[in-house]
Amino acid sequence: MKNQLISIVLPVFNEEPGIQATIDTLLNYIEQQEEDYELIFVDDGSTDKSVQIINKALEQHSNIKLIEFSRNFGHQLAITAGLQYTKGDAAVVMDADLQDPPEVIPQMIEKWHEGYEIVYGKRIQRDGETFFKKFTAKMFYRVFRKLATIDMPLDTGDFRLMDRKAVNQLLKLHEQDPFVRGQVTWIGFRQTSVRYHRQERFAGKTKYPLSKMIKLALDGVISFSLKPLHFVNIFSIVPFVSAIFSLGYMIASNNFSLVSIGITVLLFTLGLLMLAIGILGSYVGRVLDQVNNRPRFIVSKTKGFEQRNKAIHHFSAQRINN
CATH class of the missing domain: 3.90.550.10 (Spore Coat Polysaccharide Biosynthesis Protein SpsA; Chain A)
Structure with a gap:
């Protein structure tokens, strides 16, 4: 027109x-x-x-x-x-x-x-x-x-x-x-x-x-999306549940080592914690950018x-x- x-x-x-x-x-x-x-x-x-x-x-x-x-x-x-x-x-x-x-x-x-x-x-x-x-x-x-x-x-x-x-x-x-x-x-x-x-x-x-x-x-x-944050909450349960089942299995089979169990659980937990921190850091970083209010x-x-x-x-x- x-x-x-x-x-x-x-x-x-x-x-x-x-x-x-x-x-x-x-x-x-x-x-x-x-x-x-x-x-x-x-x-x-x-x-x-x-x-x-x-x-x-x-x-x-x-x-x-x-x-x-x-x-x-x-x-x-x-x-x-x-x-x-x-x-x-x-x-x-x-x-x-x-x-x-x-x-x-x-x-x-x-x-x-x-x-x-x-x-x-x-x-x-x-x-x-x-x-x-x-x-x-x-x-x-x-x-x-x-x-x-x-x-x-x-x-x-x-x-x-x-x-x-x-x-x-x-x-x-x-x-x-x-x-x-x-x-x-x-x-x-x-x-x-x-x-x-x-x-x-x-x-x-x-x-x-x-x-x-x-x-x-x-x-x-x-x-x-806030779903990545929700995923962190879900995954935070995994190390605890895995540790209980793993410990129960090893006790029942009488085939376990406290050192190996401790290291396995520790590494798994640390990995999930690092993932959680990274996701949270992404959201916090965006909040920081907004608060700084730069052009x-x-x-x-x-x-x-x-x-x-x-x-x-x-x-x-x-x-x-x-």
Whole structure:
């Protein structure tokens, strides 16, 4: 629909090999649409020439905006920062590597016009990814649904469209380590999916190695589930019960050594205690992060927003004078 503004938020981290292709693809897509668009690139501390390429395109196209972090704060916080700067009637979050095809956005907008406030992309196929990554991602979503207190849809990433009121509610959440796709599920509203084929990365390497995937998974589970704590309570009974049965068996069979029994029980108990401490430490660490109340990210500079802000200020001044 004409006069509707759609904001597209694109986190960027060292995407020099493919960022120009992403810009060209999105600009070509925008030219064919009825809605107005703004492209908000969020640079998450890139050390290559990604920022220079975006700046060059920004000088030629007024609908391109840029937010630069002072350092690398992470993909999820880059999404959060980008959403804070959106002004659209709806906002789309997508990766900057063309794995999320722009051709899916009109389908999302169509669902939005039908009355859905959140439309997420559901991946039916993932090209260019190893069997290990596909398998672990599939297992994570299914395990997460068993553990979490929210019913997060399976096989979905951060590629989604959100209505303005959904974006406003999402921005009221202030977790230090946000798990955005979980937060979007938690806020509710009418949600539906659009099935799509996730493309192979156009260029460059993935910015989500195994270590970051594990951290994202842990952030998701710890943010939306207390079941690991419940597991600790259950496991705490195991050493005691095992020790009683083991001791009873050895006494009955008259084949035991107090030293071997003591060492076995001690090692088993220590292992469970270490597991319990590790799980509790993860939750306490998140509480500490919240109590410290540090800024979740620091924006060093923004570009492309100035003219729009001047227009808004001029409009407001006119209203006051009138």
